[in-house]
Amino acid sequence: EAQVTQNPRYLITVTGKKLTVTCSQNMNHEYMSWYRQDPGLGLRQIYYSMNVEVTDKGDVPEGYKVSRKEKRNFPLILESPSPNQTSLYFCASSLTGTGGISNTEAFFGQGTRLTVV
């Protein structure tokens, strides 16, 4: 089954404690991205990757890091989480991307609800 898998689904952590949210896709997609969803703000892109070892900032990259060492994985790293990073996070992938966008259907993970206290 084609899917994007995020882990964990729920996470509560304390300010300053480094954490990683994993994202994996089994569709051999080139393009992957991370979004955060906040009430009244919709989805905002954090980082994206057009292929292995190619990443770039989205709209709200501050406080986040990513890496793309393998095509299937695109982890999101919070080196020192703060309460304003409490949010619902989504990973997405699609077949191709040009100029930082996907020109085919995007597949989303189930989401990771992060609470930073």
Place this chain on the structure above:
Amino acid sequence: AQSVTQLDSQVPVFEEAPVELRCNYSSSVSVYLFWYVQYPNQGLQLLLKYLSGSTLVESINGFEAEFNKSQTSFHLRKPSVHISDTAEYFCAVRRGYQKVTFGTGTKLQVIP
């Protein structure tokens, strides 16, 4: 910069009634438009998309959207909603090779 406006944050509608979810975008050039649906506790799923060709696009579950270039709109409609349509709907736009921008979402609440 492109932007997407979904004026209605919540839309309550009775079951079997018609519904329209509004989406307007700002762009002076050609755009590609999408509607995504998010069911409770799930990720987003593509509902339908306009890339080119016919301005009226349809989904498999009875939704349709019409691209109106003069009004810069891409409203989503369904003639008769079901309880299972209760979800949050996001309009998204891509201009040329720029990244996709999402609207703030509209929660559709279908009332039995």
